[in-house]
Amino acid sequence: MPKITDVMSADHKRCDELFAKAEDAVSNGDWESGATAFRDFHDATEQHFSMEEAVLFPAVEQSTGMTSGPTQVMRMEHMQMRQLLADMDESVTEKNQEKYLGLSETLIMVMQQHNTKEEQIVYIMADQSLREKAADVLTQMGINQPQ
Amino acid sequence: MQVSRSSLSLEQAPPISVPFRFFITAPIFGLLAALLLLAYGPAILTNRWAPATLALTHLITLGFLGMIMCGAMMQMLPVLAGSPVPKVKPVATAVHSLLTIGTLALVSGFLSGITGLFHLALTALGLGFLIFIVAISMALIRIRTPNATIHGMRLAVASLATTVILGLTVGAGFSGMTSLSQLIPLTDIHLGWGILGWIGILVVGVAYQVVPMFQLTPEYPQKLTGPLNWVLFATLIIWAPLYLAWGGGQLPKWVPDTWILLPAVGYALFAGTTLWLQQKRRRRVSDITLLFWRTGMILIAACLLLWLTSFIPAAKNQPALPLLMGIWLLFGIATSVTNGMLYKIVPFLAWFHLQNRQVALMSMGKVKVPNMKELMPDRLAQRQLYAHLATLLLLTLAPFWPNPFTYIAGLSLGASCILLLLNILQAVRRYQQVNQALSDFESSR
Numbered sequence: 053m054p055k056i057t058d059v060m061s062a063d064h065k066r067c068d069e070l071f072a073k074a075e076d077a078v079s080n081g082d083w084e085s086g087a088t089a090f091r092d093f094h095d096a097t098e099q100h101f102s103m104e105e106a107v108l109f110p111a112v113e114q115s116t117g118m119t120s121g122p123t124q125v126m127r128m129e130h131m132q133m134r135q136l137l138a139d140m141d142e143s144v145t146e147k148n149q150e151k152y153l154g155l156s157e158t159l160i161m162v163m164q165q166h167n168t169k170e171e172q173i174v175y176i177m178a179d180q181s182l183r184e185k186a187a188d189v190l191t192q193m194g195i196n197q198p199q
Numbered sequence: 200m201q202v203s204r205s206s207l208s209l210e211q212a213p214p215i216s217v218p219f220r221f222f223i224t225a226p227i228f229g230l231l232a233a234l235l236l237l238a239y240g241p242a243i244l245t246n247r248w249a250p251a252t253l254a255l256t257h258l259i260t261l262g263f264l265g266m267i268m269c270g271a272m273m274q275m276l277p278v279l280a281g282s283p284v285p286k287v288k289p290v291a292t293a294v295h296s297l298l299t300i301g302t303l304a305l306v307s308g309f310l311s312g313i314t315g316l317f318h319l320a321l322t323a324l325g326l327g328f329l330i331f332i333v334a335i336s337m338a339l340i341r342i343r344t345p346n347a348t349i350h351g352m353r354l355a356v357a358s359l360a361t362t363v364i365l366g367l368t369v370g371a372g373f374s375g376m377t378s379l380s381q382l383i384p385l386t387d388i389h390l391g392w393g394i395l396g397w398i399g400i401l402v403v404g405v406a407y408q409v410v411p412m413f414q415l416t417p418e419y420p421q422k423l424t425g426p427l428n429w430v431l432f433a434t435l436i437i438w439a440p441l442y443l444a445w446g447g448g449q450l451p452k453w454v455p456d457t458w459i460l461l462p463a464v465g466y467a468l469f470a471g472t473t474l475w476l477q478q479k480r481r482r483r484v485s486d487i488t489l490l491f492w493r494t495g496m497i498l499i500a501a502c503l504l505l506w507l508t509s510f511i512p513a514a515k516n517q518p519a520l521p522l523l524m525g526i527w528l529l530f531g532i533a534t535s536v537t538n539g540m541l542y543k544i545v546p547f548l549a550w551f552h553l554q555n556r557q558v559a560l561m562s563m564g565k566v567k568v569p570n571m572k573e574l575m576p577d578r579l580a581q582r583q584l585y586a587h588l589a590t591l592l593l594l595t596l597a598p599f600w601p602n603p604f605t606y607i608a609g610l611s612l613g614a615s616c617i618l619l620l621l622n623i624l625q626a627v628r629r630y631q632q633v634n635q636a637l638s639d640f641e642s643s644r
Contacts, residue, residue: 054370068415072481079484132554135563139570153484154572161547161571164412165278 056108056186057175058098059195060123067096069164075156083147090144092139101130103193108178112173115181122174129166131157212277213284215552215630221270222541224299228262229534229616236609242602246522248383254309255600259529260393261302261324267537268401269294269331271544272352280349280409282338290334297327308374317374328363332356347424351404354432354512358396365389365548384446389440395436395462398533400428402495403469407542410473413543414480414489423472427465433491434461456509463503470499487580491539494588498531519598526594538587538619545623546575548632556637566636574626583622586615 064173066176077086080182109123136159215581232255236243239251246252273291277283284290300325308316339345339353369386372379379385407419473496477489505524508514553568560566593608 068481072415072483076483129560131558135554136570150572151570155571156484158547158550158571160415161543163411164415168412 054187054190056178056182056190057171059190060104060108060175061167061171063100064171067093067100067163070096070158071156078144078149078156081149083144088145090140091158092160094141097133097137098173101134103195105130106117107189107193111182111185112178115185116177122169126166126170126174129162133166136162162178188194212272212548212551213287213291214550217287217621218270218274218544218548220291220626221266222545223620224295225266225270225537226262226620226623227617228258228266228302229619230613231607231615232258232261233616235306236612237380244350244522244597244601244605246518247525250309250312254306256525256529257302257305257309259534261298261305264398264533264537265298265302266295267541268398269298271537271540272335272401274403274544274548275405276335276338276352280338280342280345284334284338286334288530292331294331294334296328296425297323297330301325301327305370312373314376315416317370317376321374325363325367328359331451332363334358338449345603346407347419347428348404348408351400351428354428355397355401355404358392358400358435360431362389362393362397365392366452381443381446384442388442391438391442391459394436394528394533395418395459395466399462399466402533402536403431403466404428406469406473407541409540409597410476410492413480413482414477415488416476416480419472419476423468426468431462431465434458436463438462453510454573460506462504467498467503470496480592487577487584488542490540490584491542492589493536494591495532498527498535498591502527502532522598523595526598532596535587535591538583541623542580543617544574545626546571549574549626553630553633553637558632560637560641562637562640566633566640568633569629574629575622579618579625583615583618586611586618589616 070089074086074089074093077079077083077089080086091188105127109126111139113123120134140152140155143149145153173176178189214313224564235255235258243249244252244256247256270291273284273287278547301320304323305320307313308320335352335356339349339356342349345353365385366389369379369382369389371377372382372385386430395532407424410416411418438455438458441450441458444450445452445455474493477493480489502524505527509520514520550568550571557563557566557568590611592610593604597604597608
C-alpha cells in the first residue's frame, strides 16, 4: 500500500529540484528560463499546498479529532510561504535579481523546516490515523499510485 | 526527528533577545583575543602553557565559541526538535552573565596570577555551565524518539559536563587552590573533551540537519550518522584513562597518541562526507556559510595530517606544531563553522520574529518585512569572510615566525571580529526599525 509519507515527501523533493533550477537560472541572470522555472516551481508548490489543505489536512483532522494541532500550524506556514512566493513573483516581473535571491534564501529556510515537520510529524500522523483510507486520500489528491 | 505533537507551535521559539545577546557578545570576546595578541606579541605564541596563551585560548573557547554554541542550542532545540528549554529567559540571562563574568575573571586570573580572580572564575563558570547543562538536558531528555542530531546534542552536552568538571579541577590546581599530581595530563584531557567532545560532536550532530537544509544536498548516509557520534564519544572515554596512565608512567605516550587517531579518522570521514555532499548540492548559488563550512572541513583533514606528522621523530620537538594544531582546531575549524552559522541564524531569526508579528497584526502590505539578505547583505558577510580567511592564514604562519606574524594576525583578527560584530549589529538595528514600525502600526489601529 502506498504511504502518504513516501508520496508527499517525494513531492517535496520535486519542489526542491524546481526551486534550485529557478534560483540557479536567476542567479546567472537568465531571466527567460528563470521565469519559466519559477513558474513551474510556484505551480508545483501551490499544487502541493492545495492538496494538503483541501484533502489531506481535513482527512487527518477528521480521523484524529485534532483541528487546532499541527495541521493548523502547517496552514499558517503555507501562508508565510505564499507571501514569500508572491514577493518572488513580483521580483521576477521586475527582473530584480537581488530581491529574488534574498527572498529565495528566506523561502528555502522556511520551506525546509516546514517540510521536515511535515515528513516527520504530519505525514506519519496521517499514515497512522488514516490507515486503509490513505489510498483514497491519495486518489482524492489526484496522485497516481504505483501499483 | 519525532516531535511531540503539542509542541509544534510557532510561539515556542524563544524571544530574539535570548540568542542574540550571546551572538553579540562572542565577537567582543574575539576582539579581546585580538588585543591580547597585540599586547603580548610573539611571546603568546611560543609555548602553549604560558599563562597569556591560556588566557587567549579561553577567550576563544569560552568567549567566542561557548557563547555562540550555548546561544544557538537554546534557540535550536525548540525549532529543530520541538523541545523548548524550560524557563528560557531567566536561564539565558543567568548563563550569559555568569559565563561573561567567569570568562573575564579567568582571563584576568591567567594574566595577573591573582588567586581571587580564579575563585571568581571557577564559581561563575561552574554555576553558569551547571545552569546551562541542567536546563538543556531537561529539554533533551523530553524528546522521546531522538534522531542522530539529538543523540549528538546529548553526547555533546555530556562532553561539556566532563570538560567543565575537568576544567574546574585543573583550574583549582593551576591557581594553587589544590595540589594536583597530574596537572598536565588532566589539562590535555580537559581540552580533548572540550574540542573532540563538546565542540566536535555538536558540530557533527548539527551538520546532519543544516547541511542538507541550507544547500539542498543529499542526506548524510545513515551508515555514518548512526554510529559516528557514539564512536567519537566512546573513543574519548577510553582515551582519557590511557592518557592518565601515560601521565602516571605506566604507558608510553604513543599508546594514547595512536588511540586518538580513531576519533581523528572519524572526524576526517565526517569532513570528507560533508565536502562530498556539498559538492552534490542542488542549490548552486554562492553562499557565505558554505564557504565558512568548507574551510572548516578542509582544516579537519589538515589537522589529521598534522597529527600524523607528530609521529615523525624530527617533528617531535618542534614546539610550533602543537600551537598550530590548537590554532587550526579552534580557529580554523570551530570558529569557521560557528561564524558561518551566524550568517544563517541571525538573519533568519530576525526575519522569523518580524514576519510572525506582521502576520499576527495582519499588517501585510502596510509594514514591509525585509528578507534575509536585506537583513544580512552578502557583501558585508563576504567582507568578514575574507578577513577571517586572512586571519587564518596569518595565524598559521605565526607559530613559525611569531615576529611579525603575531602582530599582523592580531590586527587581522581584530578586524574580522569588528566586522562580524558590526554585521550582527546592523541586522539587529534593521530588526529594531521594522519592529518599531510594527509597533507604530499596532498603536495606530
